[in-house]
Amino acid sequence: METLNVALDERAYPIRIGRGLLDQCELILPYLRQKKVAIVSNTTVAPLYLGKLSASLRDAGIDVIEIVLPDGEKYKDWQTLNLIFDTLLERHCERSTTLIALGGGVVGDMTGFAAACYQRGMPFIQVPTTLLSQVDSSVGGKTAINHPRGKNMIGAFYQPKLVLADTDTLNTLPDRELRAGLAEVIKYGLIRDLPFLEWIELNLERVLAREPDALAYAIHRSCQNKAEVVVADEHENGERALLNLGHTFGHAIETGMGYGEWLHGEAIAVGSMMAAELSCQLGWIDRAAVDRVEKLFVRAGLPVVGPLLVVERYVELMQHDKKVQDGKLRLILFRQIGQAVVSDAASASQIAHAISVRSPHV
């Protein structure tokens, strides 16, 4: 087991990465403020792992409440969030009861937001079971639900007390989701860690084959990158925005196609390609660099061209993005591969061109 500390002063917390962590409730016990937890999971993950985690905690004398939500991004809404609140209140959970998220990004984001709001804040532990959630949402404290008019529009910054990334849970992850998670792993290389990008280029097949050591390394290095950025800029006033490479385009794809049609990582891959095209148009990187990014995404089985969505719709959806400031779209672009920057240098027509270059030609 490896441990990484997210050094956020009084909100610091450890991320533990390794095999078989779900069975080791002694990793969790020191973080509980009372002998009562509520575990939130979904209908896909619960049958696989909820029994194991609950049993291990119950054996240690903990009162365990199980909350199983419907699975999918389309349930990341207020109605589903309220199912958590209903159960917490019915079962007399207190502000010192701990809420545990067992599942992917949707479960983690909703559970974290529920923990942030329930009685104005209760302790929260993340047990991410997808590659995406292990390398992304487990670090940084972003929690949220969607609004019909925009993804993650309602939420809070709220840090967990502990993150347990059990790499064994990735064995049951569908191939498509593993690949979508890889989009975020690749992102860390692209925005700020060229040596890691080179490691991925060399070891991609090992990761795709789910070799435990390769997975653990990719997760650890990703979390390390994210932790460094988050510690420097917890509330996203500066450098943290770089983590949103491809996200403004990507969110437009996700919202435009309806939540759940495109996986987040797939949309991010296309969004990153659009950012690369734009950087190339601006003369910041050359065509060979764009091709290098494209080649890696293709090897990872990720899309590099968006869906059938007209440019006007992208632009409309992107106006709702949280990164808009004074009406100007601030995008994450490449100074070079391995070094991203926040920029509003691109004109509306350049943005439209980058989108159309990465859209299907029908």
Add this chain to the structure above:
Amino acid sequence: METLNVALDERAYPIRIGRGLLDQCELILPYLRQKKVAIVSNTTVAPLYLGKLSASLRDAGIDVIEIVLPDGEKYKDWQTLNLIFDTLLERHCERSTTLIALGGGVVGDMTGFAAACYQRGMPFIQVPTTLLSQVDSSVGGKTAINHPRGKNMIGAFYQPKLVLADTDTLNTLPDRELRAGLAEVIKYGLIRDLPFLEWIELNLERVLAREPDALAYAIHRSCQNKAEVVVADEHENGERALLNLGHTFGHAIETGMGYGEWLHGEAIAVGSMMAAELSCQLGWIDRAAVDRVEKLFVRAGLPVVGPLLVVERYVELMQHDKKVQDGKLRLILFRQIGQAVVSDAASASQIAHAISVRSPHV
């Protein structure tokens, strides 16, 4: 105009108290991060003051969005909160747009929670227009909505950038609401400021007659007391709990009778009497002290006996209280008048007795 600073480090903010502040948009302008605000008010307050505030900001070149909610505690729910989010998104509000709450406690609590959650946090200014909200919710950063199973169950700690308490707005406040607000003013004297309690005993009629100087003094001294407590204990782990004198009983009354039947201050007055009875039973204060508290509430036109609600229902509702820890009810009791403490010393039967002594005998 008087100014009080709530010294919460990087979340510090000023409270300005005085007459005619609504017309002085220069008090607000330095706190805006962009030339755009959304003002949230309700159907009662908006016709009185929204036009004035909006006009003053528009004259200064600010883009003003008006959001008018239905009035009443029963609308302090997710559906109404969502009306705020809908408008913010429709009107392309950004995370640097400022949200302004113009109204009483319900508007302030909901607007503050909306500001805390919208895009994970946008700047927020409070313009409280009731005595209760000027002396209570304007300090401390507690924001929330109700859940059918409990008051203020879903919320956040979120500090405003500025509070403007315009005492002129109290001229249109219904008498019953002025008196309800006084319950919280009296509370500060009861829990920690005996000289202030004595001032209230001497000056109650001036406050009830809405003499501006008396109002400003009562508001300033109340906010000062609250600010001292909040600065020492922002997230209510210790001393801050004292501010909840009468609230555990009071919330049971409010929830048990249906939100809005009893005003918060009325329920708090009865709850404080129950706490006084309990402290007397425990031998901490004598009967004369109980009578002194009762006399002041009666002079202020506040109830000192609860509604027709059976003891079992109180107990059931109090179990949901946020102050419950490890299943034990922690109440705010009197060591002496002017000095409250958090205590779990009272037994279930003593609590039941105190409730029944302060319930109608039918």
